Amino acid sequence: MTRGGAGRKLLVLAGDGIGPEIMRQAMRVIEFFDRRRVAGFEVDEGLVGGAAYDASGVPLTDETLAHALASDAVLFGAVGGPKWDALPFELRPERGILRLRKEMDLFANLRPAVVFDALAEASSLKTELVAGLDLMIVRELTGGIYFGAPRGVETLADGSRRGINTEVYSESEIERVARVAFDLARKRRGRVCEVDKANVMESGGLWREVTQRVCETDYRDVELSFMYADNCAMQLVRNPKQFDVIVTSNLFGDILSDCAAMLTGSLGMLPSASLGAPGAAGERNALYEPVHGSAPDIAGKDVANPLACILSFAMMLRYSFDMAEEAELVENAVRGALAAGVRTGDIAQPNTARVSTRAMGDAVLHELETAV
Ligand code: IPM
Ligand code: MG
Numbered sequence: 001m002t003r004g005g006a007g008r009k010l011l012v013l014a015g016d017g018i019g020p021e022i023m024r025q026a027m028r029v030i031e032f033f034d035r036r037r038v039a040g041f042e043v044d045e046g047l048v049g050g051a052a053y054d055a056s057g058v059p060l061t062d063e064t065l066a067h068a069l070a071s072d073a074v075l076f077g078a079v080g081g082p083k084w085d086a087l088p089f090e091l092r093p094e095r096g097i098l099r100l101r102k103e104m105d106l107f108a109n110l111r112p113a114v115v116f117d118a119l120a121e122a123s124s125l126k127t128e129l130v131a132g133l134d135l136m137i138v139r140e141l142t143g144g145i146y147f148g149a150p151r152g153v154e155t156l157a158d159g160s161r162r163g164i165n166t167e168v169y170s171e172s173e174i175e176r177v178a179r180v181a182f183d184l185a186r187k188r189r190g191r192v193c194e195v196d197k198a199n200v201m202e203s204g205g206l207w208r209e210v211t212q213r214v215c216e217t218d219y220r221d222v223e224l225s226f227m228y229a230d231n232c233a234m235q236l237v238r239n240p241k242q243f244d245v246i247v248t249s250n251l252f253g254d255i256l257s258d259c260a261a262m263l264t265g266s267l268g269m270l271p272s273a274s275l276g277a278p279g280a281a282g283e284r285n286a287l288y289e290p291v292h293g294s295a296p297d298i299a300g301k302d303v304a305n306p307l308a309c310i311l312s313f314a315m316m317l318r319y320s321f322d323m324a325e326e327a328e329l330v331e332n333a334v335r336g337a338l339a340a341g342v343r344t345g346d347i348a349q350p351n352t353a354r355v356s357t358r359a360m361g362d363a364v365l366h367e368l369e370t371a372v
């Protein structure tokens with residue numbers, strides 16, 4: 001939804017680890033847009049994850065959640081780190097993002113894996129296998145084994161313990177995320193691959209049935225195929241260009257998207273959008289975050305790659321504010337910085353120069369300056 005200037009309310013939650021340093025570079029892009037009057041945003045900042053726990057004893061306060069719900073979009077960094085690993089499950093930093101996803105009802109997680117030409121050689125796969133790759137994983141984000149009940153660890157009569165998590169999906173949960181995948185496919189190459197373990201899981205059988213029905217009823221123009229998740233993991237590294245849109249459950253999407261991310265050269269390159277259902281006026285809850293985590297091993301060293309975070313802002317422009325042109329401006333600036341040979345450590349070839357997080361931000365800003 002396009003709105004005038006300061007009408008765009010943005011909540012920035014940088015989080016932990018490398019979150020704050022990559023977010024700083026994304027903020028510079030947002031400030032540039034403001035300064036050059038490309039687009040104005042009303043930006044507020046809040047705490048999430050371990051940072052929120054340190055400040056208030058919980059990984060996400062009710063106030064921050066309310067703030068997120070009242071914003072047009074949330075830009076999220078990363079959460080977690082060894083400092084909080086020993087906390088009880090409910091207080092762990094990860095619960096912060098999981099609660100945001102659940103309470104904002106962000107059921108559709110879009111994780112594009114796009115290989116920039118300049119980076120095709122940075123992939124661990126052969127260049128010709130990944131050059132030109134453009135696939136989209138649509139991961140269900142508020143259901144499945146991440147949230148299913150019963151869950152927990154129980155003590156049995158003999159004193160031994162048993163851990164339980166439950167994969168559970170209703171038809172409507174499958175249907176709504178399938179529709180998101182079919183709609184996206186229509187704007188792309190018209191193909192959806194539904195991924196599950198229907199050979200061993202009843203819920204996977206239901207995923208097949210429901211996606212097939214939705215396709216036959218409303219998306220006859222889209223080509224639907226099915227694949228088992230283990231085979232999909234293998235196919236992603238064997239021949240990733242066979243895929244257009246992949247739609248899958250929360251857990252399989254988590255795993256397969258890390259795998260797809262690496263095809264692009266680095267986990268540090270991948271943005272994501274988590275979307276709720278659109279309302280009557282087209283507005284929807286939305287959160288944008290890099291797929292990589294908080295990377296505590298490199299946090300605070302100014303070496304992290306800020307591009308996934310910057311590209312997440314581009315996705316926000318496209319999906320929350322209907323600003324495709326401005327999104328392309330950001331994406332082209334990233335493409336330009338890469339084409340100019342600027343590389344953070346994660347995407348550098350051996351024996352080539354590595355720049356800092358800040359310098360990568362400089363390079364993107366420089367490209368924007370020349371473009372606007
Ligand atoms: C992701 C992450 C999260 C997930 C963690 C941080 C809870 O791995 O977004 O892929 O498992 O969903
Ligand atoms: Mg993950």
